[in-house]
Amino acid sequence: MILWKRALALGFLSWLIPFAVSFAVFPLKKFNAPLFSTLMDLVLLVTAGVLLKWYFRNRSISVGEAALTGSLWFAINLMFDYPMFARGPMQMTAATYYSEIGLAYLAIPIFAFSAARLVLR
Numbered sequence: 001m002i003l004w005k006r007a008l009a010l011g012f013l014s015w016l017i018p019f020a021v022s023f024a025v026f027p028l029k030k031f032n033a034p035l036f037s038t039l040m041d042l043v044l045l046v047t048a049g050v051l052l053k054w055y056f057r058n059r060s061i062s063v064g065e066a067a068l069t070g071s072l073w074f075a076i077n078l079m080f081d082y083p084m085f086a087r088g089p090m091q092m093t094a095a096t097y098y099s100e101i102g103l104a105y106l107a108i109p110i111f112a113f114s115a116a117r118l119v120l121r
Contacts (some may be wrong), residue, residue, distance in 0.1 A: 007069050010051045010077035017047045041104055048108045063116040070112030077105045
């Protein structure tokens with residue numbers, strides 16, 4: 001059974017932490033965009049891993065719950081990004097957003113599902 005309050009709070013952090021890091025390393029994008037992208041992918045995965053560990057703290061791991069939690073975090077990340085990239089200061093088209101940022105968030109549910117399956121082996 002999903003712990004909704006914990007999942008929502010950690011889902012917000014799954015967006016906030018990479019967003020804050022992206023501001024710190026954003027100047028790098030101008031000089032080396034592939035390095036910036038790789039760093040942000042790594043930050044996203046490390047953040048997801050740490051937050052999933054916190055989510056399942058003192059609980060048994062369920063593959064279905066991990067996949068559902070990862071999917072919720074995917075949706076939360078898209079929801080919080082939308083105002084910033086659709087109408088905000090970093091405005092871009094939907095196609096550009098999904099090709100540069102949004103698609104990377106799919107790593108969260110994929111990672112959650114895969115990690116839970118590995119743990120239960």
